[in-house]
Amino acid sequence: xxxxxxxxxxxxxxxxxxxxxxxxxxxxxxxxxxxxxxxxxxxxxxxxxxxxxxxxxxxxxxxxxxxxxxxxxxxxxxxxxxxxxxxxxxxxxxxxxxxxxxxxxxxxxxxxxxxxxxxxxxxxxxxxxxxxxxxxxxxxxxxxxxxxxxxxxxxxxxxxxxxxxxxxxxxxxxxxxxxxxxxxxxxxxxxxxxxxxxxxxxxxxxxxxxxxxxxxxxxxxxxxxxxxxxxxxxxxxxxxxxxxxxxxxxxxxxxxxxxxxxxxxxxxxxxxxxxxxxxxxxxxxxxxxxxxxxxxxxxxxxxxxxxxxxxxxxxxxxxxxxxxxxxxxxxxxxxxxxxxxxxxxxxxxxxxxxxxxxxxxxxxxxxxxxxxxxxxxxxxxxxxxxxxxxxxxxxxxxxxxxxxxxxxxxxxxxxxxxxxxxxxxxxxxxxxxxxxxxxxxxxxxxxxxxxxxxxxxxxxxxxxxxxxxxxxxxxxxxxxxxxxxxxxxxxxxxxxxxxxxxxxxxxxxxxxxxxxxxxxxxxxxxxxxxxxxxxxxxxxxxxxxxxxxxxxxxxxxxxxxxxxxxxxxxxxxxxxxxxxxxxxxxxxxxxxxxxxxxxxxxxxxxxxxxxxxxxxxxxxxxxxxxxxxxxxxxxxxxxxxxxxxxxxxxxxxxxxxxxxxxxxxxxxxxxxxxxxxxxxxxxxxxxxxxxxxxxxxxxxxxxxxxxxxxxxxxxxxxxxxxxxxxxxxxxxxxxxxxxxxxxxxxxxxxxxxxxxxxxxxxxxxxxxxxxxxxxxxxxxxxxxxxxxxxxxxxxxxxxxx
DNA sequence: CTAGGGTTAG
Numbered sequence: 001x002x003x004x005x006x007x008x009x010x011x012x013x014x015x016x017x018x019x020x021x022x023x024x025x026x027x028x029x030x031x032x033x034x035x036x037x038x039x040x041x042x043x044x045x046x047x048x049x050x051x052x053x054x055x056x057x058x059x060x061x062x063x064x065x066x067x068x069x070x071x072x073x074x075x076x077x078x079x080x081x082x083x084x085x086x087x088x089x090x091x092x093x094x095x096x097x098x099x100x101x102x103x104x105x106x107x108x109x110x111x112x113x114x115x116x117x118x119x120x121x122x123x124x125x126x127x128x129x130x131x132x133x134x135x136x137x138x139x140x141x142x143x144x145x146x147x148x149x150x151x152x153x154x155x156x157x158x159x160x161x162x163x164x165x166x167x168x169x170x171x172x173x174x175x176x177x178x179x180x181x182x183x184x185x186x187x188x189x190x191x192x193x194x195x196x197x198x199x200x201x202x203x204x205x206x207x208x209x210x211x212x213x214x215x216x217x218x219x220x221x222x223x224x225x226x227x228x229x230x231x232x233x234x235x236x237x238x239x240x241x242x243x244x245x246x247x248x249x250x251x252x253x254x255x256x257x258x259x260x261x262x263x264x265x266x267x268x269x270x271x272x273x274x275x276x277x278x279x280x281x282x283x284x285x286x287x288x289x290x291x292x293x294x295x296x297x298x299x300x301x302x303x304x305x306x307x308x309x310x311x312x313x314x315x316x317x318x319x320x321x322x323x324x325x326x327x328x329x330x331x332x333x334x335x336x337x338x339x340x341x342x343x344x345x346x347x348x349x350x351x352x353x354x355x356x357x358x359x360x361x362x363x364x365x366x367x368x369x370x371x372x373x374x375x376x377x378x379x380x381x382x383x384x385x386x387x388x389x390x391x392x393x394x395x396x397x398x399x400x401x402x403x404x405x406x407x408x409x410x411x412x413x414x415x416x417x418x419x420x421x422x423x424x425x426x427x428x429x430x431x432x433x434x435x436x437x438x439x440x441x442x443x444x445x446x447x448x449x450x451x452x453x454x455x456x457x458x459x460x461x462x463x464x465x466x467x468x469x470x471x472x473x474x475x476x477x478x479x480x481x482x483x484x485x486x487x488x489x490x491x492x493x494x495x496x497x498x499x500x501x502x503x504x505x506x507x508x509x510x511x512x513x514x515x516x517x518x519x520x521x522x523x524x525x526x527x528x529x530x531x532x533x534x535x536x537x538x539x540x541x542x543x544x545x546x547x548x549x550x551x552x553x554x555x556x557x558x559x560x561x562x563x564x565x566x567x568x569x570x571x572x573x574x575x576x577x578x579x580x581x582x583x584x585x586x587x588x589x590x591x592x593x594x595x596x597x598x599x600x601x602x603x604x605x606x607x608x609x610x611x612x613x614x615x616x617x618x619x620x621x622x623x624x625x626x627x628x629x630x631x632x633x634x635x636x637x638x639x640x641x642x643x644x645x646x647x648x649x650x651x652x653x654x655x656x657x658x659x660x661x662x663x664x665x666x667x668x669x670x671x672x673x674x675x676x677x678x679x680x681x682x683x684x685x686x687x688x689x690x691x692x693x694x695x696x697x698x699x700x701x702x703x704x705x706x707x708x709x710x711x712x713x714x715x716x717x718x719x720x721x722x723x724x725x726x727x728x729x730x731x732x733x734x735x736x737x738x739x740x741x742x743x744x745x746x747x748x749x750x751x752x753x754x755x756x757x758x759x760x761x762x763x764x765x766x767x768x769x770x771x772x773x774x775x776x777x778x779x780x781x782x783x784x785x786x787x788x789x790x791x792x793x794x795x796x797x798x799x800x801x
Numbered sequence: 802c803t804a805g806g807g808t809t810a811g
Contacts, residue, residue, distance in 0.1 A: 249802065280802035287803095315803040350804040385805035421806035428807095457807045491808045526809040533810090558810045565811085593811040637811055 057092050065100070069107055078108070083117035090120050098127045118144065118166055122180065129176035129183070141180070142187050149193060160188060160196035164203045178209045185211065189218035197222070217242045224250025241275050244268065248278040252285040260285070276302060280312050287320025295320050311342045315351060322355030327364070330355055346377050353383055357390035365390070381412055385419045392426030400426050408446075417443070421454045428461025436461055437470070452478075456489045463496030471496050487521045494524060498531025503540075506531055514548065526555045533563035554580065558591045565598030568605045570616070573598045589634055592627050593641040596620070600645040620645070636662070636670050643673060647680035655680065671705040678708050682715035690715065691724065706737045710746065717750035722759040725751075729763070733770075741767070745778045757787035 060068045068074060086108065093101040105124045108114035116124075121144045128137040148159035163184065171177045181204050189197040197219055204211055216236045220243065223229045229250045236243055244263075251260035260282055264274045279302050286294040295317055302309050314337050321330035330352060334344050349372040356364035365387070369379055384407045391400040404423050420443060427436035440458050443450055450458075455478045462471035475493060478485065485493075490513065497506035510528050513520055525544060532541035541563060545556060557580045564572040573595055580587065587595075599620050606612040624642075627634070634642070639662045646655040659677060662669055674697060681690035690712055697704060709732040716725035725747065733739055744767040751760040764782070767774070774782075782792045 245802075252802095275802095277802050282802095284802060310802085312802050317803095319803060345803095347804050352804095354804065380804095382805045389805070416805085418806050423806095425807065451806095453807050455807090460807065486807095488808045495809080521808080523809045528809095530810065553809085555810045560810090562810065588810090590811045595811095597811070635811095641811070 057089060061096075065104065065107075069104075069111070075112070078112045078114065081108075081114065083115075083120065086114070087117055087119050087123075090123060094123070098130075102127055115147070118163060119170065122163070122166055122171060125180050125183075126171055126174045126176050129179040130174070134183075137180075137183055138187070141183055142191070145184070145187055145191055145193065145196075148196075149191070160184075160193070160199045164200060168203070168207070181207075181209050182212050182215050186215040186218050189215065189222055192222065194222050213238045213240055213243065217246060220246050220250075225253045229254075239268075241272055241277075244272070245275055245277040245281065248274075249281040252281045257282065257285050257289075274305075276307050276310050276313060279307070280310070280316055283313065283320070284316045287316060287323065290324060292317070292320040292324055292326070309340050309342075311337075311345055311348070314340070314342060314344075315347050318348060318355075319351045322351055322358065325359060327352075327355050327359060327361075344375070346372070346380055346383070349375075349377065350380075350382050350386060354386045357386060360394075362390070381407070381416050381419060385416075385422055388419055388422050388426075392422060392429075395430065397426050397430050397432065417448050417451055417454055420448065421457055424454060424457045424461070428457060428464070431465060433458075433461045433465045433467065452483050452486065452489070455483060456486075456492060459489060460492035460495070463492045463499065466496075466499055468496040468500050487524060491521070491524055491527055494527045494531075498527060498534070501535060503528075503531055503535060503537070520550075522550060522553050522556065525550055526553065526559060529556060530559045533559055536563075538563050552580075552583075552585075554585050554588055554591065557585065558588070558594055561591065561598065562594045565594050565601060568598060568601035570598055570602045570619070586630065587632070589627075589632050589638045592623065592632060592634070593638045595623055596638070596641045596645055599623070600641070600648060603645070603649065617649075633665070636667050636673070639667065640670065640672050640676060644676050647676055650684060652680060652684065652686075669702075671703060671708070674702070674704055675707045675711065679711050682711055685719075687712075687715050687719055687721070694728075706732065709737070710743055714746055714750060717747055717754065717756075717759075720754060720756075722751060722756050726759070726762065729766075739770070741772050741775060741778070744772065745775075745781070748778060749781050752781050752785040752788065755785070755787060757785065757791075760785070760788060761791060 086104075090101045090104060093104055102124055105116060105120060109116060121140055125137055125141055125144075128134075128140070144163075145159075148163065167177060167181060167184075171180070174180075181200065185197055185200045185204060188200055201211065201219060213236065216232070217240070220229065220232045220236065223232050224246055229247065233239075233243070233247060248260050248263055251257070251263060260278075264278055264282070279298055283295040283298050286292070286298070299309060299313060299317055302313060314333060318330045318333050321327070321333065334348055334352060337344050337348070349368055352368045353365045356362070356368060369383065372379060372383075384403060388400050388403050391397075391403060400423055404419060407419060420439065424436045424439060427433065427439065436458055440450060440454065443454070455474060459471045459474050459478075462468070462474065471493070475485065475489070478489075490509070494506050494509060497503070497509065506528050510520075510524060513524065525548070529541045529544050532538070532544065538560075541560060545552060545560060557576055561573045561576050564570075564576070577587065577591075577595065599616055603613065603616050606616065639658060643655045643658050643662075646652070646658065655677065659669060659673065662673070678690050678694060681687070681693065694704075694708065694712060697708075709728055713725045713728045713732070716722065716728065729747065732743075744763055747763050748760050751763065760782070764774070764778075779792070782788045
């Protein structure tokens with residue numbers, strides 16, 4: 001019968017039918033056949049779509065919704081189903097029973113993954129609200145809001161207005177509508193859709209709808225770090241404990257710690273009295289400022305008030321103790337927790353693990369993890385991330401990769417991008433940006449979506465290593481995904497432009513950011529100032545430094561000073577140093593290394609003038625004294641700079657004294673330190689000493705760079721100890737250094753010049769045996785040597801005539 | 802209210 005009805009009607013209605021209906025017309029399936037058998041013949045042939053749905057509904061009811069919806073023909077049609085059809089059916093089902101429409105709604109959503117319209121969702125929300133099914137209400141409204149958030153555009157977040165309009169027009173008469181409004185307010189606020197929540201709140205007030213304290217508290221929470229906090233606070237009629245503790249926390253976050261303490265004591269609290277949570281906020285703030293003792297005294301106040309310190313209170317204090325390096329006291333407090341009736345949780349252990357890592361005590365961290373396991377708690381993603389971070393900071397990138405793999409095999413990385421970001425950062429910082437990039441693209445396969453931080457890390461790594469084009473590609477990809485760059489991402493791009501020498505582009509990007517009105521981070525200026533300085537445009541660097549009414553930081557000053565240092569303009573450096581000190585900006589050890597560098601370069605320039613030379617040496621000692629009096633301890637690079645300077649003025653014994661001093665201050669000399677010393681020993685002819693020095697370093701298993709070897713090898717070639725050169729060259733090869741044709745040519749060149757033909761031949765053959773073909777450069781050197789000419793011809797190395 | 806990720810200068 002239905003088939004006949006379809007045949008009759010299809011020509012009439014086909015123009016108005018949706019793909020869904022058209023398909024329904026033409027499909028002849030088991031279910032439709034069944035429908036025909038069991039439904040009564042329809043007599044009212046109308047082309048009205050609404051009636052059509054009623055017919056379908058009638059049929060569906062006859063054979064049972066479950067069977068109809070699960071029938072394979074329906075599955076085939078569902079992709080053609082439009083939200084408006086569902087709304088239509090839902091409304092019809094409502095007149096039958098609300099449970100039926102809820103069932104239809106859920107069935108479509110859960111079985112077919114159907115995305116419901118605002119209207120359908122709000123309809124079911126009202127049913128849930130009426131039946132006090134709050135959990136389900138929460139779930140579908142949260143989903144709705146998230147969908148709204150996704151579909152809103154960059155600069156317009158007015159997604160709530162559509163919902164409010166619908167609520168006011170279609171659902172005004174529903175008894176449960178106030179509840180739905182309030183829940184929407186609560187959720188939009190909790191989802192940090194701040195503008196939306198304010199819009200909803202305003203509409204609720206216009207309509208005289210009741211705003212629950214919970215929702216108000218959530219709005220308050222979002223504004224707790226701003227001036228608007230008090231406005232929201234005043235509006236709340238039935239304030240509760242949460243309201244008060246949010247205000248305390250807000251004041252703490254606004255750096256108004258004294259006001260927070262004052263608020264704690266006011267009568268605002270009526271008979272409730274301050275809660276532990278408020279004390280926790282205050283303790284946390286004091287810890288972050290490094291005032292652990294203040295935090296401790298508030299901990300005692302908690303006890304005196306007859307309140308019980310929570311696990312949070314303990315963790316906050318333990319964290320504070322770790323941050324100031326009092327790990328022993330932190331451990332003690334953790335073990336005393338049971339005296340207050342609480343037990344350490346995984347947060348406690350993670351804090352302790354981090355504490356040990358901060359002190360570089362890896363074994364201690366291991367013990368904490370063992371304690372954790374003994375307690376029946378497993379290390380979680382955060383534990384692993386802390387360990388990973390520690391390894392990366394120590395430069396043990398491969399160890400980090402192993403840790404990450406270990407995590408992966410335990411399967412709990414899936415919900416967090418953070419450990420991957422740490423790894424990406426570690427790889428980028430050690431120049432392994434290609435590995436970072438491939439890890440980055442693997443993320444999707446792990447079901448993780450890179451966020452702003454992950455993108456920024458890789459973009460920065462690419463820029464730093466000169467792969468600017470790739471960086472821009474990622475930047476575009478990120479923007480396309482609607483992940484908006486922030487000042488850190490833009491800083492990376494600026495860095496990339498400067499490194500590419502695209503200073504005009506860097507400058508115009510900076511200018512466009514300046515004209516956008518927001519106050520720019522000084523770091524962005526510093527990047528461009530450095531870009532100018534590095535390419536010798538001191539004038540432009542200075543202009544940027546002075547014109548824009550910005551407050552230069554120590555980095556701005558040091559950057560400019562470095563530009564002057566490179567051309568030995570000691571006078572300009574001194575002027576800038578005076579200026580920054582007058583501005584109350586203390587120099588750092590970076591500043592001082594730049595100053596030393598400037599003095600070294602100046603010394604080189606004034607080489608022949610004894611008077612100036614003496615004056616610079618005087619300055620050197622003066623700066624050293626200043627540094628000491630300012631309590632600035634030189635780091636490795638400062639030491640290297642000074643050592644290099646001492647070497648340059650041939651004060652080798654002073655240089656070695658400083659080298660010892662460096663070690664006594666627990667500063668591991670870097671490979672650059674060894675290079676400077678070995679090079680200087682060679683330059684001044686102390687080759688035997690250089691040999692012994694290298695040997696002592698090898699015995700101590702100190703990591704040496706290739707330069708240390710090649711320097712000494714070259715010196716032996718020049719000074720006529722080719723045997724030593726051969727021995728060292730073999731060490732170079734055996735230690736797995738990448739030995740290039742330039743290294744062979746450097747050696748052969750020097751040996752030829754000393755007429756050491758046999759040794760030249762030896763290195764030449766060694767080179768060939770390692771699969772390196774000679775180039776024109778080497779051939780020319782060999783041919784020029786009388787002793788080698790015939791030998792060279794024998795090898796067929798004469799250039800084509 | 803507590804624990805994990807990214808920026809500039811030597």
